[in-house]
Every structure is written in C-alpha cells, then in structure tokens.
Amino acid sequence: MSDASPRFSLPFLLPGQAQKEMFHNEALLTLDSIVHPVVEDGPSAAPPSAPAEGETWIVAGGATGAWAGQEDAIATWSAGGWRFTAPLPGLLAWNRAAGLWLHWDGANWSDGRLPAAALVIDGDQVVGPRQPAIASPSGGTTIDAEARSAIDALIATLMSHGLIE
Structure with a gap:
C-alpha cells in the first residue's frame, strides 16, 4: 500500500505513524482546496502579495516566485504557506472575478467555455x-x-x- 491516495496524493494515516494529526490535517487542507474549487482570478503567473487564508488561484504558465514550477496547479494559501494540487481532467473551478466556470481538460484551463454534447x-x-x-x-x-x-x-x-x- 502506498503512503498517499492515487488521485490527489492525499496522505494516508499509517499504523505506528507519529503525529497522525499532521497527515490528517494536510489531507483536509488539500480536500478543502480541490473539492468544488473557487479561484479568486486567473490563471495568474505571480502569487498575490497578501492572500487571505483559504484563498485559491490557478497558476499560469511562466509562474514566478513561490509559484515557480507549479504551472496549471490549484494554489491555496494556508497558515503554513502555499499548498499546490495538480488538477485532474474534468475538474471545474469557479472563477470569482470573471463569474464563470473554468474547465481543466488535462492540458489546458478553458477560458470559460465548457464542453458539452447538448x-x-x-x-x-x-x-x-x-x-x-x-x-x-x-x-x-x-x-x-x-x-x-x-x-x-x-x-x-x-x-x-x-x-x-
């Protein structure tokens, strides 16, 4: 058995593990940012200067600062700093500033267009x-x-x- 879930790499609690609450809390923070995500704006390449705890963004290509190397990830600010979660194909995120849904197709975030058959x-x-x-x-x-x-x-x-x- 691995140490993390296969989809979002949520840390598992393991027998004999010390400080289980840290692993459990880490998993809850990841779930909090990725289950029905609401992003402030973006995708954005630079992290905001004064984010509030729980605020979330989509990291754009060419990211800088603390977001460097995290392109396309969901970035959530927490008391412990930035938390990054890689999106899975089909993920929808509400863009609060634009007032529209963004869709991750496995390679790109949409510009508000959603795929549908009807x-x-x-x-x-x-x-x-x-x-x-x-x-x-x-x-x-x-x-x-x-x-x-x-x-x-x-x-x-x-x-x-x-x-x-």
Missing part, C-alpha cells in the same frame, strides 16, 4: 450538435421580399450562435 433545460434538449448550413430562399413564382428578409435574418442568427455552419 444543452438540456427542464428535460428538453434545446441545443445539440451543429447542423449543416441552410440556404437562403430563392426562386418561386411569388416573391415576398419581407419574408425572405426575415428568413435571412433567422439564418444569420442561427449562424452567429453557432447552431448551423
């Missing part, structure tokens, strides 16, 4: 995969310019929202 509201799918382009109306024996203008506007709106090509 948007379902109250049990009804309202947005699904992108559909092929729709041609503007043409031909016919009776031409209604207002109707064609309205249809073109609908097509343009569907395209601008990414629902059709």
Whole structure:
C-alpha cells in the first residue's frame, strides 16, 4: 500500500505513524482546496502579495516566485504557506472575478467555455450538435421580399450562435 491516495496524493494515516494529526490535517487542507474549487482570478503567473487564508488561484504558465514550477496547479494559501494540487481532467473551478466556470481538460484551463454534447433545460434538449448550413430562399413564382428578409435574418442568427455552419 502506498503512503498517499492515487488521485490527489492525499496522505494516508499509517499504523505506528507519529503525529497522525499532521497527515490528517494536510489531507483536509488539500480536500478543502480541490473539492468544488473557487479561484479568486486567473490563471495568474505571480502569487498575490497578501492572500487571505483559504484563498485559491490557478497558476499560469511562466509562474514566478513561490509559484515557480507549479504551472496549471490549484494554489491555496494556508497558515503554513502555499499548498499546490495538480488538477485532474474534468475538474471545474469557479472563477470569482470573471463569474464563470473554468474547465481543466488535462492540458489546458478553458477560458470559460465548457464542453458539452447538448444543452438540456427542464428535460428538453434545446441545443445539440451543429447542423449543416441552410440556404437562403430563392426562386418561386411569388416573391415576398419581407419574408425572405426575415428568413435571412433567422439564418444569420442561427449562424452567429453557432447552431448551423
């Protein structure tokens, strides 16, 4: 058996281990920062000058100071200093400053875009995969310019929202 959990490297309590409370508290601090993380802002390359205990950030590439070498990690300030946890693919973090979700895909943090196969509201799918382009109306024996203008506007709106090509 290893000394730490396989996913987040939370320290295990081992038989005969001295100062078990330190290992237990370390695991709780890690859980506190990674379970439903709320980050102050970022990703950021430089640590804040006066963080409050429990505040959390995402470390950006090219990190400096105490964050050097911790790119993409979740950084949480505690009484004992900075605690870093590597994210796992699928992790979501709420960016308090931007008011949006960030998603870790295993290589990069998103810029607020979340991957999804469909948007379902109250049990009804309202947005699904992108559909092929729709041609503007043409031909016919009776031409209604207002109707064609309205249809073109609908097509343009569907395209601008990414629902059709």
